[in-house]
Each structure stands twice: as structure tokens, then as C-alpha cells.
Amino acid sequence: MMLAQEPAAEKPAVVPGAPSIRAVDLSVGYDHRPVVTGIDLVVAARTSLALVGTNGSGKSTLLKSIVGLLAPVAGRLEVLGESPGAAARHIAYLSQAHAAGFILPLRAIDVVRMARFPVRGLTGRFTREDHDLVEWGMRTMGVWSLARSPLRSLSGGQQQRVYLAQVLARRADLIVLDEPTSGLDAGGREVYLEALAAELERGAALVTATHDIGEAVEYDQVLLLAQRVVALGRGREVLTPDRLLDTFGIVIRDPHPEHAGRFVVAEREHGQPQVVDAWKGRS
């Protein structure tokens, strides 16, 4: 009986010592039309970056550029020391929406096994290590007991855990997540946060687009986007009421004296209003 033990570590990053992401005066967008311009950032290994902004602010566009799905419109972008896309084997990417839907006849474990395809290529046989990583990822996300269940029979939250198990099983040097907590219940969120902390510890870098400002504050860096770079820096410095007002449109301070520093963010279009304690540590 295998325990949910971490299998042996894999080969190091593509270019040793290179930052996981380096962007210099980068513009990202579709069909040569920029959505966000002038992005300058460096994400080192073992560190995390959160992208915060409304829908349409450019979060997903930047993520797609990082993983090589979109060519940069202008400027420089290096991922793991190479051009984006060249490092595909070392990147785990979880997109916002899955085309899979409910028709695809797949078991949960088949989805997680896909994580090992980039490493084994077209026809390379799965090794013991691959099977161990698949099991470890599913155990970590608490879905190993569902391994043989059809994906379409799982709830939205369970499916999201399966997708995150796939991300873990990839053993990536760079993890790119687009709103990964949507659909996760409280228990799932806790497991997810622990797993990501462990991945950072292992040496991976993490970039996450999120609507959850409470989560973003905990990241090493936060990039606030509103079809332009509003601010980049440490979470507590970037996520101020003024900047959030600038980004989201509406920010309401909680007037109750016990809740000094607590405010509510509401988006113009989508998303739920959120209560944010940005200065938990300070006040």
C-alpha cells in the first residue's frame, strides 16, 4: 500500500538560476491589440505572484502569454529563462474554463494522468514515478477515493480538486492558475492552500489570477490590473482602499470602529462583493 508520500524530485528548471518569469516593458493582448501595456516584473523561484483585477482587466491575457498560448504584443517576456512556450514541459497551467464539460467520458484519474503527458511525450511509457505522482497528487487533494469515478459524476468542487491534483502531479517549476478556487468549498480551499505552500517550498514559482483579495494579500507580490498596471508590490502595500477603488470601482469602508481597516470591494460587472481585512496584521 503506497502512502501519500512525496516521490523523488525531478530535474531542475530549464535554465538554472534564471528567474521563473521576467517581463520587461511587456504588452500582452490578442491579435496585436494590447490589453495591458508596460508590465515590468520578476518572479523568482519559490515566490508567488497574485494577479488581481476585474473581469476583462487582463489577468487571463497575461497568464495565457506566460504559458505561451498568446505571443507578446511588445516588450520582452522570459519564462524559466526561455521564450514562453519553450518551457512547456516545466509549466502547470490551470485555465479558468474547461472545454471538457460533461460529455467527455473520462475517469478522474485519467484527467490527473494527463499531467505526465508533457514529460513522457507522444508514446513514452509511464514509469513508477509517474504513477506515484498521480496518486500523490490525488491523495493530496483528497480525491484518491474518487480516482475511478467518471469525471462527469463529480460535483463542481470535486472536479476542481481533480484539476488541482493534475497541477500537482505535473511537478512543475512554474504553476500558473486562473481563478483556481472557484467552486472549491472551505475544506477544499484549505487543502489547496496547503498544497501550494508545499509546492513553493519544493522550489516552484506560482502565479495566480484571483478574485479573492483576502488570498492575494498572502502572496509575495500582487499585481493590480485594470487594463493597465495599477500597482505592483507587496500585498499589503498594493491592496489599499484607494487602489482597489481605482481598480474595482466601488469600495466601502466598514464604519464600525472595531472593524477599522475592513472594507468591502464590489466589482462593476461580475463577482460578489467581498469583505477584506487588508490590515489584519497592522491595526
Next chain:
Amino acid sequence: MLRALAAGVLVSIGCAIVGTFVVLRGLAFIGDALAHGVLPGVAGALLLGLPGILGAAVGAAVMIGGVSLVTQRSKLSSDSAIGLLFVGMLALGVVIVSRSSTFSGDLIRILFGEILGVAPEDLILQAGATLAVGAVAFVCARPFLLLCFDPEQAQVAGFSARRYHALMLLLVATTVIVSFQSVGTLLVFGMLLAPAAIGALLATRLETMMATAAVFGSVSAYLGLLLSYNLDTAAGATIVLVATLLFFAVLGIVNVRAALAVRGVVRTDGEA
């Protein structure tokens, strides 16, 4: 009759593999377009005294090339592009056939096939093509699975989504081209969709979906031939009709089972 059954089973196997991708990737419309796009090719070849398969291949190539060109050059969505080409090719096919002296006979033969008139060499070609389609699907199982799951995942995993999508279309085209002889350009589409759709309803894995589709397709071919022989109906059409009826029967059973499962009468495979 035995030759017809062999042809039917071969078509079923090829269509099961390719149809699985067509159903899962939502390629039904382009599959349909391909099936019709070959019509002018076949008609032209027959008029010139060339093998129909050659014409079918040219027709399919023009169709695929045309669709990607129109989609790239205009801002039209691909279904409008496909629809335009599909109708254009169909019309062109009918125009070409109308020049022939045996107009309606030729047209019906191309559209509905002539499974009872399949020659041994047609069978060999069909077996070879089915084998080739199966081999490519087997070797490319990983990128094809990723494409069905999420084309972006395929791309990020290092498999060119565009290249494997094109390869997938090539497999659809190959299957349509070699199957038109037996079930015709109009009906091959039914064999592409109905058994694979049954597979999607019943299977929980891609491989079992293909196997299920192949079994139901073959059963349809057998029952269809049997019925058409006894009732003296058109063979190809009867086969496709049986396949379609089987789909609705399975759909009904699955829905009844699901309804019963909700009331706790039977368990479906869902709950682990």
C-alpha cells in the same frame, strides 16, 4: 451479402474511432460538410471516368482548405464558413451530376452508397484505411485526448493544438472518403455520429467509448442488412436508420435509469 456485412463492419470500426472525436470535439458540422464536400469530387471523377475515391479525396481537401481559408481571411465564425462551403459544394456536385445522362441514378448512388455492390478491392482499401486510422489514433492518443479535454492544455503540454487538430480532420476525411462507397456521402455522417453518441452515453473512458461505438455500429450494419434484405429496402439507409433508432433507444434507457436512480431504485455508475 457477406461482403456487404464486412464493408459495414469496417465502416463501423473506422467511424467509431473517428466519430468519437467528432462527437467529443463538436466537429459534427465539419464532418457533415466533409461528407457533402466530397460529392462534387466524386461526381467529377465519375464524369471523367476516374476512380470515385480520387475525386472524394480532392473534394475533401478543397473543403478543409476552404474552411480554414474563409475562417482566417474573414471574421466569420467557422460554422458560417463551413455552412457556405458545404452548400456550395453540394450545389456544385448536383450541377456536375446533372450533366450526366444517368442523373438521378448516379446522384442516389453517391449520396446513399451501394453497399451490396462493394467489390473485393474496395474492401481491401477500406480495411487498409481503417487500419491506418486506428494506428494514427493509437499513436496520437495523448494529444487527441488533451484536445478533447481542452485544446489549450494540449498546447501548453507541448503538443501543437493546430497540428493535431488538422490530423484529426484528416482522419475524419479519410474515413468519409473510404466509407462513401458503402453507405454514401449522406449516410456516412450517420455512422459517424450515432454509434459514437451511443458510446458517449454509456462509456466512462475514451477507449470504451470507441469500442462501444464499434459494437453498436456493427450491430446496426448486421441488423440493417438483414432488415433491408427481408423488407426489400435500401441497404445503406436501413443501416443508418437502425443506428439512429438504437441511439434513441439507448438515450431513453439511460434517462429512465437516471430517473430511477434519483428515486433510489437503481444505482448508476456515478456514485463511488
